[in-house]
Amino acid sequence: MSEMPQVLVAGNPNAGKTTLFNQLAGTRARTGNYPGVTVDRRTARVTLGQGEGAREVELIDVPGTYSLTASSPEEAIAVDAILGTITPEEASTKAVVVVADATSLARGLYLTLQVLECGFPTVLGLNMMDEARELGLAIDSAGLSEALGVPVVEMVARRREGMEALSDAILAVLDDDPPPPPALAWGPAVERAVERVAEAYADVPDPRRREAWARWALMSEIDGDDLELRPEVRAACRAARTESAEDLDVQLVAARYAEVDELVRRHVEGEGPRTARGDSLDRWLTHPVAGMLAFALVMLMVFEALFSWSEPLIGWVEEGIVFSQDFLRASMPAGLFTDLLVEGVVAGVGNVLVFVPQIALLFFLLGFLEDCGYLARVAFVIDRLMKGVGLHGKAFVPLLGGFACAVPAVMATRTLSDRKDRLVTMLALPLMSCSARLPVYVLVVATVFVHQGDVLGFLSVGAVALLAMYGLSLGATLGAAAILRRTVLKGPRPTLVLELPPYRWPLVRNLVASTWARVRTFLIDAGTVILALTIVLWALLTFPKDPAVTERFDAERAEVTASLAGEERTEALTAIDGAEASAQLERSAAGRLGKAIEPAIAPLGMDWRLGIGVIGAFAAREVFVSTLGIVFGVGDEVDEESETLREELRAAKWPDGRSLMTPLAGVALMVFFVFACQCMSTIAVVRRESGSWKWPILMVVYMTVLAYVAALAVFQVGSAMGWGV
Amino acid sequence: MTVLGDLDPGQRARVQHVRCEPRVRRRLLEMGLLPGTEIEVIRRAPMGDPIEVRLRGYSLSLRHAEAAGVEVSPRSESVRAGRPSTASPLPAE
Ligand SMILES: Nc1nc2c(ncn2[C@@H]2O[C@H](COP(=O)(O)OP(=O)(O)OP(=O)(O)O)[C@@H](O)[C@H]2O)c(=O)[nH]1
Numbered sequence: 001m002s003e004m005p006q007v008l009v010a011g012n013p014n015a016g017k018t019t020l021f022n023q024l025a026g027t028r029a030r031t032g033n034y035p036g037v038t039v040d041r042r043t044a045r046v047t048l049g050q051g052e053g054a055r056e057v058e059l060i061d062v063p064g065t066y067s068l069t070a071s072s073p074e075e076a077i078a079v080d081a082i083l084g085t086i087t088p089e090e091a092s093t094k095a096v097v098v099v100a101d102a103t104s105l106a107r108g109l110y111l112t113l114q115v116l117e118c119g120f121p122t123v124l125g126l127n128m129m130d131e132a133r134e135l136g137l138a139i140d141s142a143g144l145s146e147a148l149g150v151p152v153v154e155m156v157a158r159r160r161e162g163m164e165a166l167s168d169a170i171l172a173v174l175d176d177d178p179p180p181p182p183a184l185a186w187g188p189a190v191e192r193a194v195e196r197v198a199e200a201y202a203d204v205p206d207p208r209r210r211e212a213w214a215r216w217a218l219m220s221e222i223d224g225d226d227l228e229l230r231p232e233v234r235a236a237c238r239a240a241r242t243e244s245a246e247d248l249d250v251q252l253v254a255a256r257y258a259e260v261d262e263l264v265r266r267h268v269e270g271e272g273p274r275t276a277r278g279d280s281l282d283r284w285l286t287h288p289v290a291g292m293l294a295f296a297l298v299m300l301m302v303f304e305a306l307f308s309w310s311e312p313l314i315g316w317v318e319e320g321i322v323f324s325q326d327f328l329r330a331s332m333p334a335g336l337f338t339d340l341l342v343e344g345v346v347a348g349v350g351n352v353l354v355f356v357p358q359i360a361l362l363f364f365l366l367g368f369l370e371d372c373g374y375l376a377r378v379a380f381v382i383d384r385l386m387k388g389v390g391l392h393g394k395a396f397v398p399l400l401g402g403f404a405c406a407v408p409a410v411m412a413t414r415t416l417s418d419r420k421d422r423l424v425t426m427l428a429l430p431l432m433s434c435s436a437r438l439p440v441y442v443l444v445v446a447t448v449f450v451h452q453g454d455v456l457g458f459l460s461v462g463a464v465a466l467l468a469m470y471g472l473s474l475g476a477t478l479g480a481a482a483i484l485r486r487t488v489l490k491g492p493r494p495t496l497v498l499e500l501p502p503y504r505w506p507l508v509r510n511l512v513a514s515t516w517a518r519v520r521t522f523l524i525d526a527g528t529v530i531l532a533l534t535i536v537l538w539a540l541l542t543f544p545k546d547p548a549v550t551e552r553f554d555a556e557r558a559e560v561t562a563s564l565a566g567e568e569r570t571e572a573l574t575a576i577d578g579a580e581a582s583a584q585l586e587r588s589a590a591g592r593l594g595k596a597i598e599p600a601i602a603p604l605g606m607d608w609r610l611g612i613g614v615i616g617a618f619a620a621r622e623v624f625v626s627t628l629g630i631v632f633g634v635g636d637e638v639d640e641e642s643e644t645l646r647e648e649l650r651a652a653k654w655p656d657g658r659s660l661m662t663p664l665a666g667v668a669l670m671v672f673f674v675f676a677c678q679c680m681s682t683i684a685v686v687r688r689e690s691g692s693w694k695w696p697i698l699m700v701v702y703m704t705v706l707a708y709v710a711a712l713a714v715f716q717v718g719s720a721m722g723w724g725v
Numbered sequence: 726m727t728v729l730g731d732l733d734p735g736q737r738a739r740v741q742h743v744r745c746e747p748r749v750r751r752r753l754l755e756m757g758l759l760p761g762t763e764i765e766v767i768r769r770a771p772m773g774d775p776i777e778v779r780l781r782g783y784s785l786s787l788r789h790a791e792a793a794g795v796e797v798s799p800r801s802e803s804v805r806a807g808r809p810s811t812a813s814p815l816p817a818e
Contacts, residue, residue: 067755071748104783107757219755222748249747253754279767288771380786384772387788393775495749495791496775497756500784 004045005057005174008081010115011099012107013064014373014501016127020099020157021061022513024048024167031517037073038414038691039063040517048167055171066107068114068216071225074419079216083118083209095121095174097166102132102139102154103502105268109260112148116182117215119208121173122150125166129154131502138269147263149179158507181208184255193218193240193248200236219252224492226419278373278503285377295381298374299400305361306404307435313357321350339542340535348534351619352527355407355681359522362401362408363515366415369397371506375415376498383496389478390485392416393496395425399477402432406682407526410689411518420491426689427489427699428481430682433473433674436621440673441466443625443640447649448666448724465667473674476706488698522685529684537619537680540590541627549587553580578633585630590615604672604711605665607654617678624673663724668715675707727799729764729778730792737765738797745794757781758795 011017022029025044034041042061047054062081063074070076082096096115100108105126112124126132126141145152151169155162173179186194197214204210221229221237241248284290325342332338369375379393386393394415401409409429416422433441449462485494553576560572585591594611601611609631616627625645629638632648652660677683677700686696719725732738740762743750757780758764767777767784775788 069751069755104781106781107783110755110757219751222751225748249751249754250743250760253751254759257757257759282768282777286768286770286777291771376786380770380775380777381772383786383788384770384774387774492746492748493790495746495752496786496788497749497752497791498786499756500777500786 005055006060006094007048007057007170007174008060008062008094008096009099010062010078010082010096010111011064011125011127012066012101012111013499015064015099015101015108016157017061017064017099018510018514019507020097020125020127020155020166021059022510023157023160023163025059029513029517031521033691034077037077037419038689039074039077040414042517049171053171055174057170057174065111067111067219069219070216070227071220071222072419073226073228074417076220076227082115082120083212083216095123095170097123097125097170099125099127099157102126102128103135103137105139106257106260106264109263110256113182113184113256113259116148116150116179117208117212119178119181119206119212121176121178123166123169123173124148124150124152125157125162126152126154127157129161130156130159136270140267140269144263144267147267148182178208182259184259186255187246187251189244189246190215190248190251190255193244196240197233197236200230200232215252218248281503282377282500285374286381291381295378298369298378299396302362302365302369302397303400303403305365306358306401306408310357310361310404314354317350317353317357321346321353340538343542344535344538345531347538348531351534351681352523352530355405355522356519358405359408359411360515360519362412363518364511366397366412367511367514368506370415371504371510373501373503376500379496379498380500387494387496389482390494391425391481392418392421392494393498395421398425399429399432402429402434402477405434405436406430406432406679407522407685410682410685411522413689418494420485420489421494423690423695424481424484424489426686427484427695427702428477430677430679430686430699430703431473431477431480431675433470434621434679436679437469437673439622439640440617440624441469441670443628443646443649444661444666444670446640447646447661448663465670469670469674472671476675480702480706521688525688526681526684529687530681533680533684534619537590537616540593541585541588541616543589544587545584546587549580549583553583574635575633578630578635581630581635582633585612603716604708605660605662605668605715606672607652607660609652610660610669614672614676614678617673618680620681621673621678624678664715664718667718667724668711671714672707672711675703675710677703677707727797728793729766729795729797730776730789732766732797732799734766734768736799737763738799739763740795740797742796743794744796745791749791750794753787753791753795756785758785763800764797 009017009021021042021044024046028044028046029042030044032041032043033039044059045056046059047056049055060081062078065075065078068079068082070079098108098112098115100112112122115122124144126139132139139154141152141154151173153162153166153169155166157163194211194214197217198207198210201210201213204213217229217233217237218240220227221234285294325346328338328342328346332341366375369378375394375397378396382396383393386395391399395413397415398409398412401412406429409432410426413422413426416425445462445465449460449465556576557573560569560576564572590612593615594608597611598608601614606614609628612631613624613628617624625640626636626638628649629642629645630636632645632652634642634645634648638645649661650659654660683696683700686699687693690696727738729738740758740760742760743753743758745753762780764778764780767779769776770786775786776792777784777786779785
C-alpha cells in the first residue's frame with residue numbers, strides 16, 4: 001500500500017458531519033488550516049473496522065456545503081478536496097462519505113449526486129434517522145442504494161448508531177471501482193457546453209472527472225469571482241454561455257433536482273415536516289416583541305459571560321502569573337536575565353493566557369448557539385440593522401464580543417462564511433470600546449472631572465463623558481464597517497441566504513472539542529506573536545539603562561540608609577525606587593521615543609510622558625495606567641483608582657507652566673484611545689484570522705490616523721473655543 | 726407579475742423565474758429554489774426583513790432584495806394543506 005487512504009467527510013451544514021467526525025476520530029482529531037485560506041481543516045488518523053480487515057485511514061473533514069459550486073477560494077475547498085489534484089494512483093485510495101440529514105433528504109441528495117459525478121468510491125450516510133422515524137418518514141435505503149449504486153447507511157451519529165456499519169461500508173468501497181455516474185438528463189445544451197469546457201481540462205486524464213470539472217466550472221465561473229481558474233477554462237465557460245440559447249444554470253441544477261425528486265418520490269414514504277419542527281418555538285423567538293426580548297436576553301447573557309463570568313478566571317490567571325513572577329524573583333539572583341524572564345517571558349505568557357477564559361467562554365457559547373440553531377435566528381432577527389452598514393446578521397455576536405475584548409471577537413468572525421463579510425467585521429470591531437479601555441477612561445475621568453457639576457441634576461459630567469466615549473466607539477465601528485464595505489472590501493452586494501435549521505440540543509462533547517481546538521490554535525499561532533511582542537516591548541521600556549542614573553540613586557539610597565531608620569527609612573527608599581524607575585524609563589528607548597514624538601502629539605494635548613504611556617499601552621490598553629505610574633514615580637503597582645497617580649497627573653505641568661491634564665486634554669486623550677489600535681494582541685489575531693499581514697497593517701494605519709485626527713480636532717477646536725482649558 | 730417578496734406570511738406559491746444577481750441566483754437554484762418548486766412564506770423578521778420561506782422540507786431566510794427577484798405564481802387555495810414541496814422540477818411555461 002502506497003499511502004494511507006483518504007476518507008473525506010462531506011455534507012450539508014447541520015447534517016451532523018462534525019458529530020460523525022468526532023465519533024469516529026475521538027480525541028485524535030487535529031485542527032489545522034487549509035492552505036491559503038483561513039478555514040479549519042480537521043483531520044484524524046483512525047482505524048476502521050476490526051480484526052483482519054481493519055485499516056488505518058486519514059479522515060478529513062470537508063467544510064459543510066450545499067453544493068460543490070464556488071465563487072471564492074473558501075468555497076472551492078470542497079471541490080478541491082474531492083476533485084482536486086488527482087493522479088490515477090491516488091484515486092484508488094480515496095473515498096467520500098456524504099452525510100445527509102434524513103429529515104430533509106433532497107438537499108443531501110443534491111450534493112450526493114454532485115459527488116457521484118466526480119467518480120470516487122462513495123458512501124451515503126443517512127444521519128438523524130431518529131428524527132426521521134419520529135416524523136414518520138420511511139426511507140427505503142436498500143432501494144436508494146441500488147438506485148445510486150453506493151452503500152447507504154442509516155445512522156444516528158449523536159448516539160453512535162450506525163458507526164460500525166458506516167466503517168464497514170467505507171472499507172468495502174475503498175478499493176472498489178467508482179460507482180457508475182448518475183444517469184441524468186442534462187439535455188443537449190448542457191452537454192454541448194460541458195463538452196466544450198471539458199476540452200480546457202485536457203490534462204485531467206479521466207474523462208468523467210474532466211466533465212465533472214467542466215460542470216463545476218460552468219456553475220462557478222462568474223464575473224468577479226475570486227477563483228483561480230485557468231484562463232482557457234474561463235474563456236471556455238464564457239464562450240459556452242454566450243453560445244447557448246438556453247439558461248445553462250437552471251438546466252444544470254434542474255437536471256440534478258429532477259433526479260433528486262425522483263429518488264425521493266420512489267424511496268421516501270411519508271410527508272416530511274409540513275411545518276418546521278420547532279415552528280411554535282420560532283413563533284415566539286422571532287416575534288416582534290417576545291422575539292426581540294428573547295434576543296436581548298440571550299445577547300445579554302453572552303455579554304455577561306464575557307464581561308463578568310470570565311473575571312474570576314482571568315483573576316486566577318493573573319494571580320498565577322504574579323505568583324510565578326514573585327517566585328522567580330525570590331529564587332533567582334537579581335539581574336538582567338531574571339528581569340527578562342520575569343518581565344519579558346512570564347509576563348508575555350501571562351499576556352497570552354489572560355485571553356483564554358474569554359476565548360473559551362465565547363466559543364463555547366457561540367458553539368452552543370450555532371449547534372442548537374439559534375445563531376441563524378440571531379442573524380434573522382437582527383439582519384435588518386446590520387445590513388444597513390453592510391454587515392451580515394451573524395456579525396452581531398462578534399461585534400457584541402468586541403465590547404468585552406477584540407481578541408476573542410475577531411476569532412469569532414469565523415462563523416461568517418463569506419471572506420469579505422468576515423474581513424469587514426474583523427477590521428471594524430476593534431473600534432468597539434473593549435473592557436481594557438475602561439481603566440484608561442476611568443483614570444482620565446477621575447483625574448480631570450472632579451469638581452464639575454452635574455448634568456440634568458443626576459449625571460456627573462464624568463459619567464456623561466464616559467457614556468459619550470461608548471457612543472462614539474459604537475458609531476465609529478458601524479461607520480468604519482460601512483466605509484470598508486464601500487472601499488477596500490467592495491464586492492457584489494452582500495446577501496443573506498441562510499438556512500434556518502430545526503432546533504436541536506447540542507452535544508457538550510462537540511462543544512468542548514471545538515472550543516479546545518480554538519484555544520489551542522490561539523495559543524500556538526497568536527500566542528507566539530504576543531509573547532514575542534511582549535519581550536520586544538519590555539526591552540524597549542528597559543534599555544538602554546543609564547549607569548549614571550543607577551549610581552546617583554544608589555548614592556541617595558546609601559545616604560538614606562545611613563541617616564534614617566524604621567518607617568521613615570522604608571518610605572524614603574520606596575520613593576527613591578520610584579524616582580529611579582521613572583528616571584530610567586525616561587532614558588530607555590521608549591522614553592526617548594516618547595520625547596521624539598512629543599512635537600507630533602503635543603497638538604493633541606499630550607506631552608512625552610503621556611507619549612510613553614501610549615507606547616506602553618501597546619501591550620494592552622490598561623498598561624497605560626501602570627506605565628504612567630512608573631513615569632510619574634508612583635511605581636507600577638497602581639491601578640486606575642489610585643488617588644496618588646491622579647494627584648500627580650493633576651499637578652503635572654508643561655514646561656511653560658500650563659496644566660497638562662485639563663478637562664479638554666483628558667477628553668482628547670480618551671478620544672485617542674477610542675480609536676487607536678493600541679493592542680498588539682488584536683494585531684496578532686487579525687494576522688492569524690485574515691491569513692496575511694496586509695489586513696492588520698491596514699487596520700493599524702486606519703485606526704491610528706483616525707485616532708490622531710480625532711484627538712487633534714478635539715484638542716485644537718476645544719482650545720480655540722476655550723472649552724475646558 | 727408577483728414576486729416572492731410580495732407574498733404575505735402563510736401564502737404559498739410556485740416559483741416561475743429567479744432573476745437575481747447571477748451569483749445569488751446560482752446559490753438559490755442550488756438550494757432548490759427552481760422554477761416549478763412550491764414555496765411558502767412563513768414569516769417576516771421582527772423588523773420586516775428578511776423573510777423566512779419553506780421549500781423542499783426546510784426553512785430558508787432571504788432578504789427582500791433577493792426575494793424581489795423571485796417571480797412566483799401564488800396559489801389561492803387554503804394554506805397549510807396538501808403535499809409538501811417536492812414539486813416537479815421543470816418550469817411549466
Ligand atoms: N437528533 C439527532 N441530532 C443529531 C444527530 N447528529 C447530530 N445531531 C445534532 O445536530 C446538530 C448539528 O450537528 P453538527 O455535527 O454540528 O453538524 P455539522 O454538519 O457539522 O454542521 P456544520 O458544522 O455547520 O457543518 C448538533 O446539535 C448535533 O447534536 C443525530 O443523529 N440525531
